[in-house]
Amino acid sequence: MNSLKQIFGGDTRQFGMIFALVALVVFFQWRTGGKTLTSVNMMNLFNGNSYILILAIGMVLVIIAGHIDLSVGSVAAFVGIVVAIAMRDWGIPWYLGALLGLALGALIGAWHGFWVAYVGIPAFIVTLAGMLLFRGANQSVGNSLTVPVPEGFRYLGAGYLPEVGPNTGYNNITLLMGLALVAFVIYSEFRNRRKLAKIHADLPPTWVPVTKVVLLSAVILYATYLFATGRPGTSFPVPGLILGILVIIYAFISNKTILGRHVYAVGGNRHAAELSGVQSKRVNFMVMMNMSILAALAGMIFVGRSTASGPSDGVGWELDAIAAVFIGGAAVTGGVGTVVGSIIGGLVMAVLNNGLQLLGAGADDTQIIKGVVLLVAVAFDVYNKSQGKPSIIGLLTRNFGGGSGGGKTPTPTPQPAPTEQAVGTKEVISHEV
Amino acid sequence: MNNHTILEMRSITKEFPGVKALSDVSLEVQAGEIHAICGENGAGKSTLMKVLSGLYPHGDYTGEIFFQGKEVQFKDIRSSEAAGIVIIHQELALIPELSIAENIFLGNEPTRFGVIDWDYVNRTTLELMARVGLSEDPVTKVKDIGVGKQQLVEIAKALNKSVKLLILDEPTAALNESDSQHLLDLMSGLRSKGISCIMISHKLNEIEQIADSITIIRDGKSIETLHVKNDGVDEDRIIRGMVGRSLESRFPEHTPKIGETFFEVRNWTVGHPTVSDRLVCKNASFHVRRGEIVGFAGLMGAGRTELARSVFGRSYGNFKSGQIFINGKEVTLRTVPQAINAGLAYVTEDRKSLGLNLLDDIKSTTVSADLKKITRGLVVDKDEEFRVAEEYRKSLRTKTPSVNEGVAKLSGGNQQKVVLSKWMFTDPELLILDEPTRGIDVGAKYEIYGIIQKLADQGKGVIVISSELPELLGLSDRIYTIFEGAITGEVSRDDANQESLMKLMTASRKSA
Numbered sequence: 001m002n003s004l005k006q007i008f009g010g011d012t013r014q015f016g017m018i019f020a021l022v023a024l025v026v027f028f029q030w031r032t033g034g035k036t037l038t039s040v041n042m043m044n045l046f047n048g049n050s051y052i053l054i055l056a057i058g059m060v061l062v063i064i065a066g067h068i069d070l071s072v073g074s075v076a077a078f079v080g081i082v083v084a085i086a087m088r089d090w091g092i093p094w095y096l097g098a099l100l101g102l103a104l105g106a107l108i109g110a111w112h113g114f115w116v117a118y119v120g121i122p123a124f125i126v127t128l129a130g131m132l133l134f135r136g137a138n139q140s141v142g143n144s145l146t147v148p149v150p151e152g153f154r155y156l157g158a159g160y161l162p163e164v165g166p167n168t169g170y171n172n173i174t175l176l177m178g179l180a181l182v183a184f185v186i187y188s189e190f191r192n193r194r195k196l197a198k199i200h201a202d203l204p205p206t207w208v209p210v211t212k213v214v215l216l217s218a219v220i221l222y223a224t225y226l227f228a229t230g231r232p233g234t235s236f237p238v239p240g241l242i243l244g245i246l247v248i249i250y251a252f253i254s255n256k257t258i259l260g261r262h263v264y265a266v267g268g269n270r271h272a273a274e275l276s277g278v279q280s281k282r283v284n285f286m287v288m289m290n291m292s293i294l295a296a297l298a299g300m301i302f303v304g305r306s307t308a309s310g311p312s313d314g315v316g317w318e319l320d321a322i323a324a325v326f327i328g329g330a331a332v333t334g335g336v337g338t339v340v341g342s343i344i345g346g347l348v349m350a351v352l353n354n355g356l357q358l359l360g361a362g363a364d365d366t367q368i369i370k371g372v373v374l375l376v377a378v379a380f381d382v383y384n385k386s387q388g389k390p391s392i393i394g395l396l397t398r399n400f401g402g403g404s405g406g407g408k409t410p411t412p413t414p415q416p417a418p419t420e421q422a423v424g425t426k427e428v429i430s431h432e433v
Numbered sequence: 434m435n436n437h438t439i440l441e442m443r444s445i446t447k448e449f450p451g452v453k454a455l456s457d458v459s460l461e462v463q464a465g466e467i468h469a470i471c472g473e474n475g476a477g478k479s480t481l482m483k484v485l486s487g488l489y490p491h492g493d494y495t496g497e498i499f500f501q502g503k504e505v506q507f508k509d510i511r512s513s514e515a516a517g518i519v520i521i522h523q524e525l526a527l528i529p530e531l532s533i534a535e536n537i538f539l540g541n542e543p544t545r546f547g548v549i550d551w552d553y554v555n556r557t558t559l560e561l562m563a564r565v566g567l568s569e570d571p572v573t574k575v576k577d578i579g580v581g582k583q584q585l586v587e588i589a590k591a592l593n594k595s596v597k598l599l600i601l602d603e604p605t606a607a608l609n610e611s612d613s614q615h616l617l618d619l620m621s622g623l624r625s626k627g628i629s630c631i632m633i634s635h636k637l638n639e640i641e642q643i644a645d646s647i648t649i650i651r652d653g654k655s656i657e658t659l660h661v662k663n664d665g666v667d668e669d670r671i672i673r674g675m676v677g678r679s680l681e682s683r684f685p686e687h688t689p690k691i692g693e694t695f696f697e698v699r700n701w702t703v704g705h706p707t708v709s710d711r712l713v714c715k716n717a718s719f720h721v722r723r724g725e726i727v728g729f730a731g732l733m734g735a736g737r738t739e740l741a742r743s744v745f746g747r748s749y750g751n752f753k754s755g756q757i758f759i760n761g762k763e764v765t766l767r768t769v770p771q772a773i774n775a776g777l778a779y780v781t782e783d784r785k786s787l788g789l790n791l792l793d794d795i796k797s798t799t800v801s802a803d804l805k806k807i808t809r810g811l812v813v814d815k816d817e818e819f820r821v822a823e824e825y826r827k828s829l830r831t832k833t834p835s836v837n838e839g840v841a842k843l844s845g846g847n848q849q850k851v852v853l854s855k856w857m858f859t860d861p862e863l864l865i866l867d868e869p870t871r872g873i874d875v876g877a878k879y880e881i882y883g884i885i886q887k888l889a890d891q892g893k894g895v896i897v898i899s900s901e902l903p904e905l906l907g908l909s910d911r912i913y914t915i916f917e918g919a920i921t922g923e924v925s926r927d928d929a930n931q932e933s934l935m936k937l938m939t940a941s942r943k944s945a
Contacts (some may be wrong), residue, residue, distance in 0.1 A: 195816060256812045258804045265801060268790035275748060275779060275787055276802040276855070277770040335792040 011384035016376075017328070017344050028355030029153060035358050039230035040270065042223070043237050047158060047305060049350040050239035051076075053343055055321035056328070057250050058287075058294035064254075064326050065269040065287045066334030067116060067123035071130030073314035075292050076299025078134040079104050080309035083300060084147040094152030098300055108134065109289030117284035129202025131318070139311045146310040149303055159238035170228040171235035178224025182217045189213050239301050246294075247425025251339045265288060268335030323370070324349055327377045348373070369400040438499075438520075439464040439629050445484055445496035458655045460648055461600070467620055469640040471675050478633050479840045481650065482600055485631075486520040487513040487934055502595070517597030521587045523606055529576035534558040536575050537590045561589040563617055567805040579734070581612030586620065589675030593694075599623065599629045605639060606872055609733035609900055610935070617643050635874060637668040638903075649674040657830040673880040676876050682877070683879065684907040687886045691910060693722030696863050696894055701755035703743040704920075713739040713750050715919040721894035723865060726885060729898040730934050736918035737898045738782060741865045746772030759862070766804045772804060776862030780852055780869060782898070783818035784845070788852050791841040795833060796822035798840050798851050825854035829884060846877025853884060863894045870904065882908055902931045914938045 028036040035041060055072050060067045083101040086092055091292050094101070106128070117124040135266025161173040168175070189209050227236040254260035265273035266280045300319070303309045330344030349370060356366045438836060440462040447455040455477045461470045472478045472688055473840065483489050485641065487507030498505050500516055508521075527536050534554050543550045558571040565585045575583060584604060591599055601620075605613040618631055624645075634640055640647060649656045656674055657761040670682075679835040697720040699942045705711035713736050721727050731737045740774040742749035744757065744767035757764050760777060780796075781787040787797065807817040822836040828851045833843060840851055849869065856864060866885065870878045885908065891894050899905050905912055912929050914922040914937035922937035 136825070198816075256815075258808055258813060261797070261801070261804055263811060264793070265790055268792040271787045272781075272790050273801075275768060277746075277783060279770065280767070319818045335790065372842075 010123060018340070019349065021344060021351065022346050023353045028351065028358065030343070032355065032358045035388065038236070038354060039226050041354065041358070042226050043234060043352055045354050046240035046243070048339040048354075049346065050237075050243045051157075051302045051305075051319045052324065052350070053243050053346045054294050054298045055247060056324040056342040056346045057246055057320075057339055059265040059321040060289035060325045060328065060330055060339055061250070061254065061263055062291050063285060063322075063330045063332075064256050064267045064337045065286070065336060066270070067288065067300075068322065069112070069123060069127045069291045069295075070318050071112065071134060072298070073289065073297040073317035074131045074134035074138065075105065076302065076317060077138040077309070077311075078108075078141070078299075079296040080313055081138050081142040081147060081301040081311075082120045083153075084149045084303060084364075085141065085388060087150055087153065088147060094150055097149075097153060098156065101292055101296045101300045105293040108290060108296070109292030110285075112292060113285035113288035114211060116288050119265050123288065130367070138313075140311065144311040146168070146308045146330035147309040154304045154307055155238060155307070157239055157301040159304075160233060161235040161238070161241070163233070163235075171230075174224060174228040174235040177236065178220055178412060181224075183218050184277050185216050186206075186213055190257040190262060193207070206256040239305070241349070242297075242301070247339060247343055248332065252340070254339050259283070261369040261420045266334075320349065321346075323374050327374060329381060345377075348377075360389070437463045437465075440485075441499040442481070442485065443497045443499070444497075445481065445494055447480055447484055447489060447494040447495055447708065449511075454655055455484070456533035458496075458653070460655065461658070462629055462631060463646070464629055465624055465627045466645040467643055469632050469634060469642065469643055469644035469647045469838070469850045471634070471647055471671055472651060473675055473876055475677075476593045476650045477628065477653040478650055479602065480653075481633070482520060482633065483721045483796055485513070486510055486518060486600065491599065493676065493724035493940070509616055510783060516595055517595060518600065519591035519598075520597040520600040521584075521591060521602065521604065523603040525580075525583050525587055527575045527583055527586060529866070530574060532572045532574055532795055533562070533569060533578070533586055533589075536586055538573070539590075541594065546665075550937035558589070561592055564592060566615065572606055579612075580607045581609070581615070581733075584608065584616060585613070585619070588623075593903045594634060596628060598629045598631065600633075600747035603632045603635065603872070604632065605634065605636060606732075609834075610902075611732065613639065617762070618923050619660060633781060636901075637875075639669050641666065641668055647671060653674060660713060663808060671848040672875055683875070684904075689726070689910050690890060690892075692725075694720045694722045695760050696721040698744060699756045699758070701740065701744065702753040703739065703749075703755075704751035708749050709751075714916050715917070716741060717755075717915075717918070717920045719913055719920060723892045723894060723895060724889050725910050726895045726908055727912065728905035729896060730902065730905050730912055731898075731938055733899065733900060735938065737914045737915050738867055738913065741779060741867055741898060742774075743898065744770065744864060746776055748772075748779075762873040762936075773859055773861075775800045776860075777865065778802075778856035778861035780849075780856055780867060782871060784852060784872075789840050789848060792838050792839070792923070794837055795826070795831070795843075795851055799825055799836070799854050799858060802855050803806060806858070822854075822910060825857065826851075829854055830880065832836055839872070844874075844877075845871075846873040846878070849873055849881060850884075853881070857888070861893065864888060864903055865896045865898070867898045870899070870901075878904075904933070905929075906931065 019350060021237045055076075059072070080103045082104055083097045083407060086100055087097040089095065095310070112123070112126055112130055116123045161171060163171060165172040189212065193209060254263065262273065262278045262280075262283045265278050266283045270280050302313060306313075324346030325342045326332070326336060326345070327348055328337065328341035328343070330342065352370060352373060353366060353399060356369065361369075438461055440460070442458065442460040445455050445458045445460075446453065457478065458481055460468075460470075460481065470478050470481070477933070480489075485507075487509050490508045494619050496903075498507075500518065505513075505516055513520075527673075528539065531539070537558055538554050543553050553914050555571050562569065562571070565588050567585045567589065568583065568584055569578060575586060582761060584607075588599070604616055608616060615634075617776040620632070620643060623630065626798065630645065632640070641661070643659055646661060648660045649659070649671070651674070659670070659674070664670075680871065685900075690873035697718075699718045701714050701717040702712060705713050717736075717740055719727070729737045729741070739749055744766070746766050748769050757766060764775055766775055766777070785791065790801075793801070794816050800818050804813060805823065807814045819836065825831070826833065826836050831847050831850045831854070833847060842849055843851065853869075869883055883897055885897065895909055897905065899908075906926075906929055909929075912924050912926075912934065912936055913926070915919050916938055922934075924933065924937070
């Protein structure tokens with residue numbers, strides 16, 4: 001136990017969600033007789049869930065800021081149909097289509113942001129209206145028909161990285177990416193250790209970071225192996241790559257930039273933030289706008305994957321994204337949550353979905369199980385908070401978010417958060433009732 | 434224990450994981466007396482009251498409680514209320530959208546044939562309000578009456594439960610002088626009708642004025658019980674018991690080094706944010722010199738906070754007219770960021786809802802008003818953040834195991850130090866401190882005063898808004914009085930005393 005603590009730099013319970021994820025994978029690997037951890041299945045998992053995970057990235061920022069966005073599924077569908085028709089009828093190339101989609105997403109986001117931030121209508125209402133509005137717009141623009149998209153566009157949602165360089169029997173780019181990631185893990189661990197040495201004298205013994213790096217590298221290398229050795233022509237999927245880049249960018253923004261800080265500040269206490277010079281209206285506008293841009297992207301990836309845009313694309317996506325965010329430790333009242341936590345929450349749902357499908361469970365059972373998991377995960381978190389302990393998932397992901405590696409590298413904060421006992425001085429007990 | 438004892442708590446011990454909040458505390462309250470409980474923040478006063486009111490149920494603590502001669506074991510607040518013990522918390526437990534009558538009968542609604550008996554409710558409410566000296570329509574919503582009156586509604590609610598022992602936690606913390614006095618008079622009135630009161634308060638002058646006996650709690654232990662009449666208790670005696678030492682002076686020695694005027698506001702007029710024809714600031718003019726501590730005295734609702742916040746980037750009300758000069762140059766401060774850039778800082782009176790993000794930790798709160806200063810390129814430098822926060826933790830002597838702690842876990846005094854460090858980090862020229870010592874215990878107040886004086890000595894201007902006149906008199910070099918949004922007087926330190934200020938604060942008069 002103690003050694004685990006040292007490796008992960010905190011309370012072992014904080015790692016409940018990652019542990020749950022690993023346990024789920026192991027469980028399904030065993031129950032499906034090895035069908036879970038195969039190249040094909042892993043590629044399916046990423047292809048089939050990346051758009052939900054992309055939505056979760058935007059959704060967590062919206063929820064941290066204290067809002068909600070119910071319109072993402074409809075916005076995704078509307079953008080998808082407009083882009084599909086633009087490419088079919090106006091003959092614009094796929095990349096211009098994608099740009100058009102993002103611009104349309106920004107426009108819709110500005111619309112939501114205007115009502116939420118500057119008029120002051122609750123986001124629940126604004127986006128509920130948006131949900132109806134853009135679903136209708138999708139069906140009106142497309143006459144409730146399905147519109148196919150060209151080959152190039154499909155690459156976005158179902159493509160693989162090209163084969164380049166010598167024939168190694170692996171997909172070379174995937175291989176390089178995996179190795180680069182391992183190198184980065186080692187480098188950032190080094191850097192952290194150097195920083196720690198600068199601030200505090202007591203460094204953990206050498207075997208701690210070594211074990212940590214070895215464990216992480218092993219996971220990364222195994223994943224690399226799986227993705228690089230699929231059938232010829234496959235590799236780490238393009239949507240997965242887009243997701244990975246977005247996670248890195250957004251984890252960076254939310255953790256390391258002023259804008260990110262301001263999102264947390266506005267969600268935590270809007271009035272206090274305003275009196276500290278935060279322009280909360282601008283922050284609210286930005287998170288709402290950002291959400292719709294990501295919804296547009298998710299919609300286009302889905303269209304690319306399913307090769308056509310249809311009238312019922314994106315139905316229920318908002319709920320999947322919101323569920324991922326809450327499983328990932330965000331608070332309904334705002335101010336709490338992390339990008340990486342939401343991705344882990346989303347992955348838990350995705351693995352569950354995938355594993356149950358492999359086991360042949362029906363859609364009915366799957367939904368029941370997902371509902372129970374959402375409730376239990378959040379109840380567990382709430383229970384821990386009510387016991388005065390820090391939120392497991394929140395703390396877990398806070399530690400993770402600290403890493404500039406977008407979550408692949410748990411970076412302990414300079415001083416690990418003391419446990420409840422350590423802070424239990426008299427001051428704590430009755431901070432002025 | 435004799436016949437006159439209504440309550441006796443014997444060797445109460447309450448532990449939380451890893452810490453003993455109360456250890457062997459005893460308390461004896463006589464029937465028909467006002468018993469004050471004093472102690473520094475975190476001493477265990479509130480915990481003791483939670484034990485008494487059943488919030489920490491029997492079994493959660495060790496020790497015995499006797500009420501009216503019988504041992505009692507409360508399992509929740511309902512059972513203590515049934516016995517006649519009612520606690521009124523500092524943060525009032527009223528529902529703003531419900532009427533006075535509905536609040537008084539909440540959870541206790543009289544019914545006839547399953548329907549609420551409104552005749553009875555309204556009739557009884559009128560009687561209860563008369564007993565507490567409140568004249569309002571029973572159907573008035575609680576949100577539409579002031580804090581002072583809300584406090585009275587709470588007491589009326591307690592009376593309705595045929596209270597025998599009333600516990601008041603910081604009853605006057607949010608009240609102005611006249612409302613406080615009314616409340617204290619009411620407590621004396623209840624005493625003469627045989628209702629006992631336990632009162633937790635930081636306002637020692639009130640305790641001295643009204644309490645019959647005082648139990649002092651320090652570090653979770655009951656230190657002593659003083660009888661005000663017999664023992665000849667005064668404020669200094671209480672303070673000595675609370676801090677375990679005598680505070681020679683309540684204000685640090687200080688010789689002001691006052692320079693030239695650098696901040697000036699002229700003819701400042703501001704409208705109410707929602708009521709269009711009401712003015713919250715009327716033609717107010719004032720100035721601050723370098724190194725000077727300027728006090729703003731006024732009753733609650735006089736417009737002190739409104740004036741300060743409207744100057745601070747128009748963060749309150751509708752700006753109508755007025756000018757601000759900094760170093761002789763006129764400036765326009767439309768937004769809070771502009772005000773901060775111009776060198777202003779505003780520490781709010783309402784720490785928890787306007788001053789702090791309670792989800793945040795100390796280090797990120799410290800830098801939150803000037804993130805640019807520690808940002809390199811796009812990246813907020815967290816090492817620098819840690820270093821800065823550590824520096825302020827040391828220099829302000831904030832009591833915390835680490836700057837990684839959440840601010841919600843700190844006591845009021847330490848939270849205020851974090852808020853002060855947040856604004857000191859912006860390196861302001863003018864600090865506006867709105868009720869800087871509200872809800873803070875005596876020892877921490879002394880430290881906060883020291884910080885304020887040090888800031889002034891660095892050549893900054895400081896405006897202190899306070900409801901406590903002794904505080905203003907002890908701290909300020911010059912005091913403005915405010916009444917109904919207008920500045921009614923300007924008094925130098927040597928000429929000011931409580932009576933003269935009170936006169937200016939209550940009667941409108943042409944500016945001196």
